[in-house]
Amino acid sequence: MDTAAGIAEQDRDWMRQALVLARRAAEAGEVPVGAVLVRGAEVIGEGWNQPIGASDPTAHAEIIALRVAAARIGNYRLVDSTLYVTLEPCPMCAGAMVHSRVARVVYGAADPRAGAAGTVFELLRSTVLNHRAEVAGGVLAEECGALLRAFFRARRFLPTPINAG
Numbered sequence: 001m002d003t004a005a006g007i008a009e010q011d012r013d014w015m016r017q018a019l020v021l022a023r024r025a026a027e028a029g030e031v032p033v034g035a036v037l038v039r040g041a042e043v044i045g046e047g048w049n050q051p052i053g054a055s056d057p058t059a060h061a062e063i064i065a066l067r068v069a070a071a072r073i074g075n076y077r078l079v080d081s082t083l084y085v086t087l088e089p090c091p092m093c094a095g096a097m098v099h100s101r102v103a104r105v106v107y108g109a110a111d112p113r114a115g116a117a118g119t120v121f122e123l124l125r126s127t128v129l130n131h132r133a134e135v136a137g138g139v140l141a142e143e144c145g146a147l148l149r150a151f152f153r154a155r156r157f158l159p160t161p162i163n164a165g
Helices: 004-027 061-073 090-098 142-156
Strands: 034-039 042-048 081-087 104-109 134-137
Touching: 004 034, 004 042, 004 081, 004 104, 034 061, 042 061, 042 090, 042 142, 061 081, 061 090, 081 142, 104 142
Parallel strands: 081 104, 104 134
Antiparallel strands: 034 042, 034 081
């Protein structure tokens, strides 16, 4: 898998796993974002959005995956790891990736409102910070974006309850 095509296929495979987790978030009524953290060929952490269910504004898919991985390996520094996430990370998540020394971030859909991997902000490759990550965006972007669009479309068009009061 050392060819460019092999690496791209590997990225798509891991992103498909992140999409499974994103669907889990959607089933729970959360914004459908999933994340898988890989080192070598091993998953060391995974997560899906849970801020509503956990009553925790930091319970983004990426943060959960980072926490699981750090606990699993017994170190907050997650060097030589790649984080796959279905939506471009926000500034909070990108900051956590910088602090944890994630080597590479691969995302699906760009976030035109809060993307911190180059769309709105450039935190992951900033020369001002003490660590930089390699970034690859657009992996299975259409499928990742379609899942998000369907989720928000369904939320906008849900019938509102009528008070019988």
